Amino acid sequence: MNIYVGNLSFQVTEGDLQEAFSAYGAVQSASIIKDKFSGQSRGFGFVEMPNKDEAEKAIAAVNGKDIKGRAITANEARPRTDSPRTGGGGGGRGGFGGGRRF
Secondary structure (H helix, E strand, O other): OEEEEEOOOOOOOHHHHHHHHHOOOOOOEEEEEEOOOOOOEEEEEEEEOOOHHHHHHHHHHHOOOEEOOEEOEEEEOOOOOOOOOOOOOOOOOOOOOOOOOO
């Protein structure tokens, strides 16, 4: 089961996540999402636990727990949607009503 972990302090490491969740079962992986330019944590990450029962126990126990000064959020990660990220709106000024009026 893939677990979303949010509200992380910038000082939290992947090892800290691994340690927090491994108390409740086997942890397959723990990753913190980082900014691709600065390399700084974006404040959230994911923990993968192969056993669903252990993962649910870990979520219940760790959600709201203080790790390095912040109460973290833990819940089952939703599947990622692969829709393109397009910005909305915008557009130019054309036709009547656009541009300068004399």
